[in-house]
Amino acid sequence: xxxxxxxxxxxxxxxxxxxxxxxxxxxxxxxxxxxxxxxxxxxxxxxxxxxxxxxxxxxxxxxxxxxxxxxxxxxxxxxxxxxxxxxxxxxxxxxxxxxxxxxxxxxxxxxxxxxxxxxxxxxxxxxxxxxxxxxxxxxxxxxxxxxxxxxxxxxxxxxxxxxxxxxxxxxx
Amino acid sequence: xxxxxxxxxxxxxxxxxxxxxxxxxxxxxxxxxxxxxxxxxxxxxxxxxxxxxxxxxxxxxxxxxxxxxxxxxxxxxxxxxxxxxxxxxxxxxxxxxxxxxxxxxxxxxxxxxxxxxxxxxxxxxxxxxxxxxxxxxxxxxxxxxxxxxxxxxxxxxxxxxxxxxxxxxxxxxxxxxxxxxxxxxxxxxxxxxxxxxxxxxxxxxxxxxxxxxxxxxxxxxxxxxxxxxxxxxxxxxxxxxxxxxxx
Numbered sequence: 001x002x003x004x005x006x007x008x009x010x011x012x013x014x015x016x017x018x019x020x021x022x023x024x025x026x027x028x029x030x031x032x033x034x035x036x037x038x039x040x041x042x043x044x045x046x047x048x049x050x051x052x053x054x055x056x057x058x059x060x061x062x063x064x065x066x067x068x069x070x071x072x073x074x075x076x077x078x079x080x081x082x083x084x085x086x087x088x089x090x091x092x093x094x095x096x097x098x099x100x101x102x103x104x105x106x107x108x109x110x111x112x113x114x115x116x117x118x119x120x121x122x123x124x125x126x127x128x129x130x131x132x133x134x135x136x137x138x139x140x141x142x143x144x145x146x147x148x149x150x151x152x153x154x155x156x157x158x159x160x161x162x163x164x165x166x167x168x169x170x171x172x
Numbered sequence: 173x174x175x176x177x178x179x180x181x182x183x184x185x186x187x188x189x190x191x192x193x194x195x196x197x198x199x200x201x202x203x204x205x206x207x208x209x210x211x212x213x214x215x216x217x218x219x220x221x222x223x224x225x226x227x228x229x230x231x232x233x234x235x236x237x238x239x240x241x242x243x244x245x246x247x248x249x250x251x252x253x254x255x256x257x258x259x260x261x262x263x264x265x266x267x268x269x270x271x272x273x274x275x276x277x278x279x280x281x282x283x284x285x286x287x288x289x290x291x292x293x294x295x296x297x298x299x300x301x302x303x304x305x306x307x308x309x310x311x312x313x314x315x316x317x318x319x320x321x322x323x324x325x326x327x328x329x330x331x332x333x334x335x336x337x338x339x340x341x342x343x344x345x346x347x348x349x350x351x352x353x354x355x356x357x358x359x360x361x362x363x364x365x366x367x368x369x370x371x372x373x374x375x376x377x378x379x380x381x382x383x384x385x386x387x388x389x390x391x392x393x394x395x396x397x398x399x400x401x402x403x404x405x406x407x408x409x410x411x412x413x414x415x416x417x418x419x
Binding site: 003006007010011014015018019022023029031032033035036037039040043047074105107108110111112115126127130131158161162165166 | 173175178179181182183184185186187188189190194195198199201202203205206209258264267268271272316323
């Protein structure tokens with residue numbers, strides 16, 4: 001991929017990668033850091049890989065997903081090393097991200113909350129398939145699972161999300 | 173709710189978007205890094221026969237002019253980002269720059285870099301404290317900085333036992349400066365932030381002390397005068413002494 005193509009690719013996919021990461025980490029600052037990191041790693045990967053990459057988009061999402069996994073791994077390690085009881089910083093940051101959410105539509109907030117209550121794997125599949133329009137084949141490339149399995153998981157993920165919303169709708 | 177309704181609602185999540193300013197600043201910083209990498213690669217290629225002509229003074233001058241025109245803008249961006257603070261457009265550029273530095277650094281110097289970055293976070297905290305931000309903005313920015321500060325110090329704690337004694341002593345000296353810098357800043361920061369920073373510093377001091385003490389044990393060598401000064405500084409961590417660490 002040439003530099004010009006990379007810029008075009010960045011313009012096309014950066015908002016989607018940001019959204020994918022944001023829905024997973026729920027923090028504007030962390031999403032910005034992880035998105036830029038994913039693009040940088042993607043470029044390094046393109047340079048180091050001599051073979052032609054069949055689906056750059058799938059590769060980018062795979063890198064972004066791994067960055068998020070590393071982020072949580074690092075976060076849990078840091079919390080263990082420093083102070084497991086100290087969540088003051090997290091609370092301050094949660095509050096500021098909550099303030100930003102006020103600008104979102106009520107439906108969007110509801111679906112976002114429901115997404116955060118389902119399995120991480122289902123969440124990924126829903127974002128990829130219904131938001132970013134990935135086919136089952138492309139998702140199978142990212143997850144390295146058979147296409148048939150992905151089709152079943154798409155169905156189950158939607159069902160799980162529907163249940164999560166249903167639970168929220170039921171008055172206490 | 174039908175599947176169709178649910179999918180329609182899901183599409184509403186497309187409203188989550190990053191800011192245009194952030195997108196363009198990251199694009200610029202990525203281009204800067206790519207250009208720098210290409211420059212490095214070209215430097216390596218210069219040694220091969222085909223590129224010998226580039227060693228001519230006129231050709232070098234021409235290349236430099238072109239490089240200045242093509243890469244000057246992004247490089248200026250990287251330079252300008254050095255004084256940026258959390259929430260600024262160029263702050264991401266600064267963080268990417270640090271990420272790249274860490275990626276290409278040797279294992280031995282990675283820990284030193286983390287100490288340098290932690291020191292930067294404290295300088296930024298100092299700037300924020302005395303800048304004209306609202307108290308809410310100050311709290312948010314300080315929390316973000318303190319989180320990064322903790323991350324940097326945690327990385328040091330994790331890896332300090334893998335580096336050379338000289339590097340560990342250098343890291344301890346930087347930690348000492350960080351502690352002094354915190355003491356100068358502490359009037360303007362909240363007790364919570366101060367407590368978190370002090371705890372993170374004490375943790376890292378303990379880990380450096382353990383690494384230095386183990387190293388000394390293995391080598392059975394005597395510490396130099398500078399090392400002794402550093403050991404005294406490190407021992408001043410919640411009453412921990414070298415003897416206690418050895419035990």
